[in-house]
Amino acid sequence: MMRIALLGTGAMGTLFGVRLAPIAEVWMLGTWAEALQAARRHGLRLTTPQGEETAPVAVAADPMEVPPCDLALILVKAYQTERAARWAEQVLRPDGVALTLQNGLGPYEILRERLSAARAFQGVTTMGATLMAPGHARLGGEGPIWLGPASSNRRQIQKIVDLLERAGFQVEVQEDLQGVIWGKLVANTAINPITALFDVPNGALLARPDLWRLARGVARETAEVARAQGIPLPFEDPEGFVAEVCRRTSENSSSMRQDFRRGRPTEIDALNGAVAAIGRRMGVPTPLNEALWRWVKAVEERRGMAMRPAELERGPSPALAQQMDRRSLKGHGG
Structure with a gap:
């Protein structure tokens, strides 16, 4: 089973944690104590039009507590990317990779500089979520996830695609994002x-x-x-x-x-x-x-x-x- 470090304790981190936990070992890593505490006690919660989904995840406030991971999923705010990139470097296996789905311009470049182009991937999604309480989000809308470029590291890209599709996400790979x-x-x-x-x-x-x-x-x-x-x-x-x-x-x-x-x-x-x-x-x-x-x-x-x-x-x-x-x-x- 793939081990994932989820860097982001807000609405999007909660959404992805709930969806990924049934098919992977998920570690939520962050500094928001209330969210980590809620996830530790009750698991993560996602409210959708179909009802409420919950999922248990492991939590950590220090990257040293996280065992070596195959994938680091970066979902922090853009201004928090420097720290997230350092933490991703610490928790990833030597052949592990990181994927950013953050908003705005700049986060991918920071991640790429820290990990190299071969280990840093960029994605875009139109999915949305609203934070209801620590560890609890409401789905704001479904949407695709675009990954790219396809030519950078096809084997790793395909592993990420397979993981996300198994979690129920719609994924498209593009040569130019x-x-x-x-x-x-x-x-x-x-x-x-x-x-x-x-x-x-x-x-x-x-x-x-x-x-x-x-x-x-x-x-x-x-x-x-x-x-x-x-x-x-x-x-x-x-x-x-x-x-x-x-x-x-x-x-x-x-x-x-x-x-x-x-x-x-x-x-x-x-x-x-x-x-x-x-x-x-x-x-x-x-x-x-x-x-x-x-x-x-x-x-x-x-x-x-x-x-x-x-x-x-x-x-x-x-x-x-x-x-x-x-x-x-x-x-x-x-």
Whole structure:
């Protein structure tokens, strides 16, 4: 039986833990004590339209407690990737691999630099989950998982595909993930910060003309930054795509809204911040992405969770933006 280190104790970590536990030995590794305690006492819980699924998992707050693993599944927030990559390196077998399904731009590059391209894989999913309590999530919507590139390490890719399909996930392997990554980024940059700042579920963006105008504008900007890099998006109409995501996940609470409600830092740097930074360097105007980035950072600053005001003036996530420039301009697909 495959042994998996699940790095991420939030909603997505709970979702994947529940689905993977019946077919693998799952170790949930993280720093959120309440989630680890809940998983240890009662197992993980996932509420779906069909009912409630539960699964026992092993838990650890220290990578030294985890036996050697075949796969590290990275589901932490983008700003936590450095630590997750170090922990993945510690818990993996010499031939073990890591897969990131995180939001935004940058996490894969961090993982690849730590583990090498042969052992680090990137994926994208449109699945969503809302955290109900520590160790308990509600499924926010099913969706495929895209993995790639197919040519990097076919044997390891196929092992991951087989595992995820046995767990009930729909999986597709692609040679170039850039279009899928930026397609999801169009939706995330348009939906996440607005639903967080106005404290509304995803579907409310379609019900409120003022919020929808803003979301539409952000979607167009992000799509233009992708096109300027020669990245083909998986849709013709970015506004229509975002509208469809809002309809399909109308009752869902975006991950950034959940972060706001829990008083935690957000992934704004890897979303709107990264898009604004790349747009600036490529000469593509992104005033709405920039404004939302600054607005969210201001809220975080007020709550004592973000960079200092002087750092704000230097622009969105400088190190991350530099990484993404190198990646995007090379057209690297993951």
